[in-house]
Amino acid sequence: MGGRLRVPRTKRARALLAVVLVLLLGGGTAGYFWWKSGELPDGVAFRVGDKMVTVDDVNKEMDTLRALYGVQRPTDANALDRYWRDGAKAQAVSIVLDDAARAQNITIADKTARDVLSRYIAQQIGEGPSARDEFVRALGNAGTSEQAVLTEIKRQLALNQLFDQVTAGQTVTDEEVRQAFDQRRAQLGTPERRHLRNIVVRTKEEADQVLADIRGGSTFEDVAARTSLDSTRTAGGDLGELSSDQLDESYRGPAFSARPGTVFGPVQNEHGWNVGKVEQVLPPIPAEFEQVKGRLKDTLLLEKSLRVWRDWLAEQIKRADVQYADRYLPADPDAPPGDDSIPGNAPAPAGPPR
Incomplete structure (x- = not known):
């Protein structure tokens, strides 16, 4: 018979074959050609196993990340290309991790996720129904929804539990701590x-006016309360005590070259145009073993856990059979993503979306 298809003779068997063919061919020739060629159907960004994720799905997920974490869509063409490729990969890995969490019977209750969201709203906006209503309206303006945010919170909470399960059993000895201190002494000091x-303001013209107002005699605190877009405006723009590595690259240079008591800027970054002030300079403090050994041990334990996690995640990605459309194909599809895939290292919430 070679490769010929033997047609069943009974009506029941023929009906069953018809159903199978409809499922296999996708209801038409487009599904047949995808199955035959291995290419993804139009409108599909990527596939994980048998799960298709559409371009629209990717867009909605990126809107949620923008609302919750402040992930902004670039305007530069090259940066925008990387944005879509990296975004698709992050979502594909999320699906892989979701499947792994389900396989380990990890579930997050709705109430747990809602409690986390309530705390977030209270911290960012305030208490009470009006604060939640404001947050939900802001989500709508950002193109996402409360349910999408709750889904993301559940994913992060499940990821925490999965990370703990995968990396369980890692230990660090006192000898390893002492050796690491000797090697990292310079970095361990404050x-x-x-x-x-x-x-923070929207335009350079507004930033120039902020500088003019301050140099004209207005206090920095009053101008911040009146003009700043940042949530720190109610505290006179107070950012607290920060080291250079806690600041954006474009901001740290001016901030750490200005003299105490002086104003610097304008400086542009992803949040807008910034005008800053150095209130005080706190000199570095050398590290003492007894003071840092606990923190250093935690760091070494995390580093060991991350190596285990990345090796495990790389294997999961390879086994997941992920296929990307050309526009969404990342540079290295099988490599684990950056630190955002690590529990606790997702981008910090950027405050309520506007």
């Missing part, structure tokens, strides 16, 4: 810190 204030 670096120079600066007590900073900051004002």
